[in-house]
Amino acid sequence: MRPISHAHLRVIEEPDTPVSGKTVNKWELLRELSKSQAAFGVTERDLTVLQGLLSFFPHDALGGNAEMVVFPSNKAICERLNGMACSTMRRHLARLVDAGLLVRRDSPNGKRYVRKHGEERVAFGFDLTLLYRRSEEIARAAEAVREAENRVRRLREVVSLMRRDIAALAEFGEEIQPGLGLWDQLRDTAVLTARALRRKLPLEDLTQFRRQLEALLDQARNVIDGPETEEMVTNDARFERHHHNSNEESMDLEPGLGTAKTANVAQEDESPAPEESIEEPDTRRAPKIPLHLVIASCPSLATFYDGPIRHWHQLYDAACHVRPAMGISASAWEEAQRCMGPEQASIVVVAMLQRFADIRSPGGYLRALTAKAAAGEFSCGPMVMALIGRRSAA
Structure with missing residues (x-):
């Protein structure tokens, strides 16, 4: 009664034998199909009709040796679908058949019914076998959709954190270098990004926002870091004071640094520029993030350390002071300094002191970060920026 189509040929191609194997919960399968509906070219209304058909199947599990043909009349289907128009229902049924999720098994007169001949049972209606056989394909498609959603969610969180960092840097930069147009640009970008994040942005737009924010963050850090970084790299006397002032108090904590200094002193008679051999390791490991940004992100330090912190060696002394109270062993502290450098280890x-309540094992956490630093996979910058983001969100 219907024109021949690929859907009718599919009935011939599929073997007319019972399906055996593991069973699949029909409602879980419907949820997976709902998640991956775009991959199969069906809509929510199509799935509503499929849900109605599944409700006529007497078992919750598809598979095994059970016959998976349902034979409700059009009137019964429409009643199950809360009074959907029959023409609308037939249109959605046709879409499900074309998508390869249902198979029509028509009787000679086009009606849907079941007939028994002794032990033999013949049913005419909609066969759910193809839906069952594609259950693994549907599950894989649903998992791919979830992975894509997770990528978008993670990227959205990154963009949101970068927006907070930009807003915090704009306020901080205005304090130390007022009047620069860059700070207005950062504030405007933070506001525009916040408005854009109210919408559901695709992956491409989020990636574009991330590139834009990364460029602005690098520009702002270069402006803020510039003078202090230059001072750290070029001021030889600062490095001499650092080693001289901290050597007596921390020789037992820094055997690596002490050995390095002893070696440098031993080479004074042979080398015309001994200060260069002292400065080179610290310059290579010097953190790119400015000291004042570190202090601003860790206000808890002022509670446990009373001295002024205006230079990196003072931050190092503060870290040596609070380290035992945090439960960090001397060996973990020494290893961190060896792999990170004293400044970055102090940061x-x-x-960690700022987030002490959230860390169950400070010593183990420091050793884990040290291992990442030894592998070249760690930078203290994201830790500081995350703390600034937490403060700005509070």
């Missing part, structure tokens, strides 16, 4: 310790 990590004070950042």
